[in-house]
Amino acid sequence: MGIFDIIGPVMVGPSSSHTAGAVRIGAFARRLLGEEPASAVIGLHGSFAATGEGHGTPLALLAGLLDLAPDDEGIPAAREIALERGLEFRFEEVDLGEVHPNSVRMFLASEGTELAVSASSVGGGRIRVFDIDGFQVDLDGVYPTVLLAYPDRAGAVAMVTTILSNAGMNIATLKAHRASRGGQALMTVELDHTPTAGVLNALRHLPHMDQVRFVPRLGFGG
Amino acid sequence: MANPEGTLAFYRAEAEERGVPLSRVFLDGEARQSGKRPEVLEALMLDRMNVMRQAVARGLARPQHSRSGLIRGDAARMERWIEGGGSLLGPAFSRLVAAALSVAEVNACMGRIVASPTAGACGVLPAALFRVAEEKGCPDEALVRAFFTAGGIGLVIEKLASLSGAEGGCQAEVGSASAMAAGALVELLGGSPAQVDHAVAFALANVMGLICDPVRGLVEVPCVKRNAMGAVNAAACAEMALAGMESVFPADAVIETMGKVGRRIPEEYRETARGGLAVLPLTGCDSCGQGNFCS
Numbered sequence: 116m117g118i119f120d121i122i123g124p125v126m127v128g129p130s131s132s133h134t135a136g137a138v139r140i141g142a143f144a145r146r147l148l149g150e151e152p153a154s155a156v157i158g159l160h161g162s163f164a165a166t167g168e169g170h171g172t173p174l175a176l177l178a179g180l181l182d183l184a185p186d187d188e189g190i191p192a193a194r195e196i197a198l199e200r201g202l203e204f205r206f207e208e209v210d211l212g213e214v215h216p217n218s219v220r221m222f223l224a225s226e227g228t229e230l231a232v233s234a235s236s237v238g239g240g241r242i243r244v245f246d247i248d249g250f251q252v253d254l255d256g257v258y259p260t261v262l263l264a265y266p267d268r269a270g271a272v273a274m275v276t277t278i279l280s281n282a283g284m285n286i287a288t289l290k291a292h293r294a295s296r297g298g299q300a301l302m303t304v305e306l307d308h309t310p311t312a313g314v315l316n317a318l319r320h321l322p323h324m325d326q327v328r329f330v331p332r333l334g335f336g337g
Numbered sequence: 338m339a340n341p342e343g344t345l346a347f348y349r350a351e352a353e354e355r356g357v358p359l360s361r362v363f364l365d366g367e368a369r370q371s372g373k374r375p376e377v378l379e380a381l382m383l384d385r386m387n388v389m390r391q392a393v394a395r396g397l398a399r400p401q402h403s404r405s406g407l408i409r410g411d412a413a414r415m416e417r418w419i420e421g422g423g424s425l426l427g428p429a430f431s432r433l434v435a436a437a438l439s440v441a442e443v444n445a446c447m448g449r450i451v452a453s454p455t456a457g458a459c460g461v462l463p464a465a466l467f468r469v470a471e472e473k474g475c476p477d478e479a480l481v482r483a484f485f486t487a488g489g490i491g492l493v494i495e496k497l498a499s500l501s502g503a504e505g506g507c508q509a510e511v512g513s514a515s516a517m518a519a520g521a522l523v524e525l526l527g528g529s530p531a532q533v534d535h536a537v538a539f540a541l542a543n544v545m546g547l548i549c550d551p552v553r554g555l556v557e558v559p560c561v562k563r564n565a566m567g568a569v570n571a572a573a574c575a576e577m578a579l580a581g582m583e584s585v586f587p588a589d590a591v592i593e594t595m596g597k598v599g600r601r602i603p604e605e606y607r608e609t610a611r612g613g614l615a616v617l618p619l620t621g622c623d624s625c626g627q628g629n630f631c632s
């Protein structure tokens with residue numbers, strides 16, 4: 116927490132949880148997908164469903180998917196921008212159970228790939244991503260984050276950390292999540308610095324790696 | 338008997354020891370923490386001030402209407418009232434009110450603002466600081482420093498209590514903004530760190546217990562007008578401190594008390610929109626005569 120968290124962020128109103136946080140959730144999901152989604156089904160939970168419309172939360176979520184920043188004055192026009200760019204979207208109300216009241220679940224699809232992300236806006240524009248494709252995760256978008264999907268087996272973590280440490284990359288957190296023993300696994304690695312294309316490439320070429328995704332640090336407006 | 342780190346007394350002691358204003362202490366602290374040079378930080382603050390200035394101008398120039406229909410261009414209405422010579426205490430006071438309304442309305446209408454400390458309370462600091470600076474002819478460099486003082490006071494409140502309506506009621510949002518503005522105004526006008534402390538204590542004590550009860554859950558009513566109240570309260574408290582009045586309680590104690598009060602405010606009065614004004618039946622607006630609000 117610093118002075119510019121207090122005098123800031125620069126954002127589009129009316130509420131840091133309902134707009135700024137929602138934009139960041141959209142932005143995180145888009146970056147995770149790796150390109151502009153062609154379609155989005157957006158499920159609003161709790162107070163996102165109850166007071167989201169009046170707060171412009173659906174607009175903010177769309178704006179994030181469209182890569183607008185939290186302080187972009189185009190946010191109120193996000194629906195029109197989405198239509199223009201051919202993003203098909205649909206909103207629905209969902210019950211995600213015992214999660215933060217400001218939460219959302221998104222199903223995104225583009226030409227090459229699909230993605231399910233659930234996240235909460237936890238206050239002050241901060242977010243917590245808690246589910247990716249059915250894996251329980253705990254990410255906040257503050258760090259550059261690498262996500263690796265692979266079949267669960269011994270040695271995967273060691274191979275990843277070797278590549279990262281050889282490249283001089285400091286790991287802030289590393290967590291492996293798996294659906295079942297020996298089943299599919301997802302590793303999330305938060306880094307202090309943005310990895311180069313070479314590092315990401317090396318990770319992609321590890322044996323048995325199904326998919327390597329990268330989400331750059333989410334900057335905040337202003 | 339050292340003051341615990343993060344309290345206002347702690348920063349005050351450093352300011353007094355070094356013989357510098359509080360803003361210097363906060364700016365140096367921020368430079369240390371972020372690794373950025375003070376000049377860079379000052380430029381960043383000026384950028385934020387300029388966003389605030391645009392928000393002030395926007396709501397005064399064009400009536401802001403929110404999608405709920407609850408906000409209907411009151412800042413612009415106030416501006417016309419001032420131009421028509423209606424001011425009760427002279428235009429400076431009315432313009433302070435108009436500026437706070439303006440920024441808060443721009444926020445409600447999804448315009449660009451600086452959350453300071455929150456989006457709901459974003460009108461207080463720009464209104465109080467810009468209007469007094471204008472009235473007193475303070476240059477931007479002095480204003481930049483005042484914003485660091487405001488931010489530093491916000492950090493203290495965040496540490497000792499809370500800045501969120503959901504945690505502490507509106508005393509934590511508009512109340513904190515008002516205390517930040519009061520302290521910053523004192524420094525802007527040449528008051529001592531001790532006087533900053535008194536102004537912060539006055540401002541927060543004045544709104545102790547203020548609940549958060551946003552109608553329909555939106556940051557519109559009563560929020561926009563509470564921003565005007567917060568700005569007026571800040572000016573009054575700064576003036577009392579500058580005149581030499583002293584608070585019976587130090588600011589840290591008042592801040593901690595605010596935190597305690599906040600935790601005991603029932604949940605329906607903490608941003609849940611389940612109590613207070615939030616559950617009053619709406620009586621409709623005069624504009625359409627339908628006894629209802631447009632949505």
Ligand code: SF4
Nearest residue numbers: 457502507510549560
């Ligand atoms: S009433 Fe609640 S939502 Fe409105 S400004 Fe105050 S704290 Fe924020």
